Amino acid sequence: MRFLARGDFPQLLAALQQAGYTCIAPQIRDNNLVYDELTEVEQLPLNYQDQQTPGRYRLIENGQQRYFAWANGAEAVKPMTFASREILWKVKRDDAGKLAFEEVLPESKPLAVIGIKSCDLAALHLQDQHFAFNTYGDRYYNLRRRPLIFIAVDCSHPAETCFCASTGDGPDARSGFDIALTELDDGFLVRTKSSIGKDIAEQLPLHDATTFQLSQAEKQQQQAVEVQQRQLPSRNLKASLFNNLEHPRWKEIGEQCLACGNCTSVCPTCFCHSEIEDAQLDGSESVHYRQWDSCFTLGHSYMHSIVLRKDIDLRYRQWLTHKLGSWHDQYGRSGCVGCGRCITWCPVGIDITEEAQAICGGEQS
DSSP, X not given: OEEEEGGGHHHHHHHHHHTTOEEEEEEEETTEEEEEEOSSGGGSOTTEEEEEETTEEEEEEOOOOOSOOSOOOSOOSHHHHSOSEEEEEEEEEOTTOOEEEEXXXXXXXXXXXXXXXXXXXXXXXHHHHHHTSSTTOOHHHHHHHTTEEEEEEOOSSOOTTOOHHHHTOOSSOOSSOSEXXXXXXXEEEXXXXXXXXXXXXXXXXXXXXXXXXXXXXXXXXXXHHXXXXXXXXXXXXXXXXXXXXXXXXXXXXXXXXXXXXXXXXXXXXXXXXXXXXXXXXXXXXXXXXXXXXXXXXXXGGEETTEESOOSHHHHHHHHHHIIIIIHHHHHSSOSOOSOOHHHHTOTTOOOHHXXXXXXXXXXXX
């Protein structure tokens, strides 16, 4: 474990930029944290912490002189790899009626993502399993994903809505990063995972971490676990959920839920999408788009003139049973990484941990 003094942190940005990476990091926009290009450390949210409760998000100044004393914003890294809307191809018809198709591929940019938390690294691994780690990998996803490197920061200040400790995905980063930082008052403990991360770290003025700094980091990590009051009843709720498909709680949730799709938009693991044609009226050309979709929309379950899930309670049931249940068949684990975004950004404050507890009867793993 090595140590980077706070005053030397700009040298990390310089090393990344010199290696050809554009730095991306969370910055404050409209009282939220959003990823944007970072050219100097002054753009980072120094002294800020997030306050999150069901249906509410606020950033407040806490005077701690730290850059990463927050849990997360609405946006994870998903939009960097799985675009919310993108052109897949275009087609034109010539005067003879012949069609010419043109594939439109995204630009592949080397980005260094700074400040990613452990829950979002776990979510990215699930996205990789869906889009990249299979026989027929998604070219659009892979062109964006492969040039990315990640400088993670251990989560020292989980929000009230966080429960990553119960899903096993935090608060400290354990895999999926190139460099991981533990922010302390006087600087950062640094550890590396990849050859790229090691090459970057070798350019920094690092020192051996002191026993006191290591003790601080351990205490901070333990506190980040202990402050999390929410948890899922088990890491594998498949059997319990599918044994309770007629539970009365589904109807109760359906009466509250607006089916707005906020939860699926902010969820870092959701991958549902639809494809649409934007055709000219004269039939001369058309553009084929892929865009994010949600299992909460009425049209998501439309099949052969029938909507399979007309009622909102059935849509919520579909989302929860898939996310916490049948994902185990697809990816060997739950689709929830405990980031708590679906709780914070739900307009009516529906809490996934509360609903899972109510439906599964407090089952323990």
